[in-house]
Amino acid sequence: MAKSSPSPVDAEPVARRKGRKAVSAAERSEDKTDLLGERSVELSRFYAGKIETVPKVPVRSLGDFALWYTPGVAAVSRAIQADPDRSFDLTGRWNTIAIITDGSRVLGLGDIGPTAALPVMEGKALLFKVLGGVDAIPVPIRVRSPEEFISTVEAVAPAFGGINLEDIASPKCFGILEELSKRLSIPVWHDDQLGTAAATVAGLLNALALTHRSVEEIRTVLLGAGAANLVTARLLLKLGHPAESLTVVDQKGVLHAEREDMDELELHNPWKFRIALATDGGGRTGDLTAAVEGADVLLAASTPNPDTVRPLHVRSMAKNPIVFALANPVPEIWPEVAKAAGAAIVATGRSDFPNQVNNSLIFPAVFRGVLDARARSIPDEVVLAAAKELARGAARKGLTASHLLPTMEESEVFPEIAAAVGDMAVLLGIARRKLSHEEFLERAKTLMGRPAELVRALARAHLTPPMPPTNHRRRKSPT
């Protein structure tokens, strides 16, 4: 599944990367991951965590606590009791979200449990703050059933302006997101579904623009039927992609309405069942080879194995084929192999190749937008608005086969996405606060710019110690 950090520490000089072969790229990627892992443990020990809470009000003397806390604060509570929506004005709720996981599918690590998921959630909280100006609290929870997950989130929701679900196994993630979106009056997001799908759709829209095709006239194959691709399929259908030419393929072959496992799917994975009914294999049956013949687009979000998609698959596609190989850390086909087989445009989930389909391009801005609009939910229209704005952001800088999406450095696009999200929330009538486009944009620029200033100020004041050199294990940590 496409998922990666926005700008990983580059442990490998660019010059060495040139002219590599597929196999050595895989090996090198593993070496690099090992190196980064070692360093990450070292730094985690040194800094002892990645985020902390910091007061945002002056505290001139202990006397001020009578304002910030009891007795003064009682009046604030009474005001909120009379009108719970005032919690968005009188507390930090307007900008605070929970990052909630049960630890059942963490990165590529699988079911490692909530405590081991904590460093990942802290990392996500850091991204939320630095990229989106969002205060995100890691909340890994020890729950057994989806029902228990849902009721736990419902129980903690009063503290938050939004919920980010993270690293939950598929297919239970679908039911949890669906049910929580129904029950809560704050936005609920699951990045592995919505973030990856939105970034994929954005990249695809630009790839189609570059090759002069429209979503209404293409044949598309989605390889993999997990969290991301099932939502990508749903979004493509909403964008007007004909169901008759949309084919989803998983380990068992083309997903169609009469496949042998359909009854079981209706029971255990109704989301996949629904997509099977809606697309009915796009008129195809059989395997990937049968599905991909004549297709314009192949969107692979399946398993990290560079032989999943083979050159013969790409060669059998329509003219100027578009291939997204989004598995991490190893794509379903190496970009150079796909290009050699005739792919006009290739995207992956990795930052060391051009065209990284990266959910970090989406989630900070989406949350900035829904929080600024104090939205009640995140319907697909909002997700599509974000995807389209991300696509426009890349287009403004000029589209090429190797500049399909903005990179994380092209941060000027993020406030634009936030504003587009805010606008859509207003349009759909789910915004508690209706700002104009310019107001959303200004606010997003301010709030998304502030964390960088904070980080710099803390460093200048030596409150954040500089990065220790590698392997200085006995160096004194700040705590």
Add this chain to the structure above:
Amino acid sequence: MTGTEEKKGRTTTAGETPSAPIRLRPARDSDVGALVPLLLRLKRLNEEFDPLLKVREDAEAQARQILKADIANPKAVVLAAEGSGADRDKLVGFVRAQVRERPFYAPEQEGVILDIYLLPIYRRRGVGEFVLGEVANALKAKGAGVVTAEFPAQNEIAARFYSKRGFRPITAVQARSL
């Protein structure tokens, strides 16, 4: 799965709600070949619910024999569902039921729905309800004063389907291995 077989131009039916996308008629001997795979799909699904519902090796032969027998049995009802559009000449579902004697209770005759199956694309569009109505009428015509349905206890989809249509649990069957 392999092969590049292109389906015969069936347009997607998602989103449409045709008033009568199927035609129901009494099954004939010549339908048995087409009904066996549908019956087996249903039984294989039941494996999901309980290990004591593991499908036998010879289930296919059994299915053939049972369908044949019930089509000929005057106390049984087997209705075959023909599809619409490109599926016009294809069987897309069926229902099998029997009228049984209730020696201790009134009404004396019970119509038991044993198997009901529709291909997924024909579900969730009121078709199941139509099939249920038709089989209930056929059972009533054969003297049944009550209609019951048998399905695995864990099959919540079936339980919801029937309870929404006025059914309630009246007998429980529990099992353990020996």
